[in-house]
Amino acid sequence: MAAQSQYAELARQLSALGAVKRGLARILPGECPSGSAAVLTLLDRHGEMRMSRLAELLAVDMSVTSRHVAHVAERGWIERLPDPGDRRSRILRLTPAGLDMVDELAQRTADMFARNLGDWSDDDVGQLIAMLARLRDSFGDCRARHHDESYSRTPVC
Amino acid sequence: MAAQSQYAELARQLSALGAVKRGLARILPGECPSGSAAVLTLLDRHGEMRMSRLAELLAVDMSVTSRHVAHVAERGWIERLPDPGDRRSRILRLTPAGLDMVDELAQRTADMFARNLGDWSDDDVGQLIAMLARLRDSFGDCRARHHDESYSRTPVC
DNA sequence: TATTGTTATACTCTATAACTATA
DNA sequence: TATAGTTATAGAGTATAACAATA
Numbered sequence: 001m002a003a004q005s006q007y008a009e010l011a012r013q014l015s016a017l018g019a020v021k022r023g024l025a026r027i028l029p030g031e032c033p034s035g036s037a038a039v040l041t042l043l044d045r046h047g048e049m050r051m052s053r054l055a056e057l058l059a060v061d062m063s064v065t066s067r068h069v070a071h072v073a074e075r076g077w078i079e080r081l082p083d084p085g086d087r088r089s090r091i092l093r094l095t096p097a098g099l100d101m102v103d104e105l106a107q108r109t110a111d112m113f114a115r116n117l118g119d120w121s122d123d124d125v126g127q128l129i130a131m132l133a134r135l136r137d138s139f140g141d142c143r144a145r146h147h148d149e150s151y152s153r154t155p156v157c
Numbered sequence: 158m159a160a161q162s163q164y165a166e167l168a169r170q171l172s173a174l175g176a177v178k179r180g181l182a183r184i185l186p187g188e189c190p191s192g193s194a195a196v197l198t199l200l201d202r203h204g205e206m207r208m209s210r211l212a213e214l215l216a217v218d219m220s221v222t223s224r225h226v227a228h229v230a231e232r233g234w235i236e237r238l239p240d241p242g243d244r245r246s247r248i249l250r251l252t253p254a255g256l257d258m259v260d261e262l263a264q265r266t267a268d269m270f271a272r273n274l275g276d277w278s279d280d281d282v283g284q285l286i287a288m289l290a291r292l293r294d295s296f297g298d299c300r301a302r303h304h305d306e307s308y309s310r311t312p313v314c
Numbered sequence: 315t316a317t318t319g320t321t322a323t324a325c326t327c328t329a330t331a332a333c334t335a336t337a
Numbered sequence: 338t339a340t341a342g343t344t345a346t347a348g349a350g351t352a353t354a355a356c357a358a359t360a
Contacts, residue, residue, distance in 0.1 A: 002282040007270040008263050010282060012202070013289040014178055015195050019216035020296050021171055022328075025349090033349060038172050045169070051319060059176035064351055066320055088318040088359045106165050113164040116296050125159040125167060128292065131285045132170040139177050139273050179351075182326090190326060208342060218329055223343055225327090245336045245341040 027108050029101075031075060035068040037105050040077060040094065044102045048093040050083065059141065077101050184265050186258075188232060192225040194262050197234060197251065201259045205250040207240065216298065234258050 025034045032040075042057050043049070049057075055065040069092060072078050077098035083089035094102070117125065182191045189197075199214050200206070206214075212222040226249060229235050234255035240246035251259070274282065 002277060002279045004267040006282045007267045009286055011181060011266045012198060013286055016216060016293055020293060023296055041169060059173060061352055109168045110161040110164045120159060122159045125163045128288045129166055129170055131288060132174060136173055136177060139180055221328055
């Protein structure tokens with residue numbers, strides 16, 4: 001358990017991270033904002049999946065997921081296939097054009113990091129990744145709890 | 158210098174951090190969204206300062222800073238004093254009510270982290286803070302470069 | 315009845331550009 | 338002319354609520 005002043009400092013650092021994320025967003029292709037990029041990247045990493053699963057991985061509400069998915073589908077980067085097991089559901093899958101975009105994104109991201117993190121060792125980056133993963137894990141699923149009052153009124157996160 | 162796959166993973170982790178930040182935002186008082194909280198927290202930490210300095214610390218455009226500052230000033234949490242040395246400028250300073258709000262924010266933030274990071278040691282948190290600070294430092298000031306074409310057309314960040 | 319997904323609405327944060335006042 | 342700050346406008350991301358279709 002850490003001290004209160006440390007928590008305050010951690011909050012400041014997390015807040016300041018917005019600048020890094022906006023920097024990352026600024027190098028994206030015009031038609032592919034960060035929400036779309038996240039969808040494509042997750043589909044590439046985890047393979048085809050349903051909306052609800054994607055919403056979980058994105059850690060946003062399904063309504064938000066729906067809009068991001070519509071955006072990338074309109075551009076032909078994914079297809080929405082019927083789910084044979086549940087006709088309410090849709091299976092999301094990258095198209096070849098989507099895969100191309102994923103490659104483009106990876107290229108731009110790597111360039112960006114290479115420019116700015118040139119003096120970080122492989123190990124440094126690995127440690128940062130590990131700590132961020134642990135942080136996310138500790139917070140669990142921080143999305144709002146829809147219509148669920150079984151917990152306290154103020155969300156746990 | 159790290160590998161491209163590591164950079165892709167780092168980008169994913171940073172993107173996923175949005176969930177943690179939204180969780181943090183959800184516990185804020187209704188009248189004090191995260192932009193306002195950042196202003197108050199920075200004034201508390203660094204003492205009174207001018208708009209331009211605050212914009213730098215927030216790492217956002219001054220127009221954004223101006224709106225956040227107006228919001229907290231309307232609620233009486235800061236005062237905007239004339240700068241004796243430059244009449245274009247304004248000095249921002251926390252009021253007693255602003256200090257109270259800072260305390261309230263620190264309390265809520267600490268509660269939140271204590272709930273979720275209970276199994277992190279003081280050292281763990283310290284390491285995370287240090288790495289985030291280094292990350293931010295490596296990226297430098299990632300704000301858009303206004304009307305400055307002395308660099309390449311694509312921003313460095 | 316409950317769940318999957320979509321759409322409408324509203325709010326926060328951000329950047330760009332045009333503007334005022336002062337240096 | 339250049340700089341400090343404000344305001345108007347637009348775009349991205351998100352959540353809530355109401356809704357349709359299916360389980």
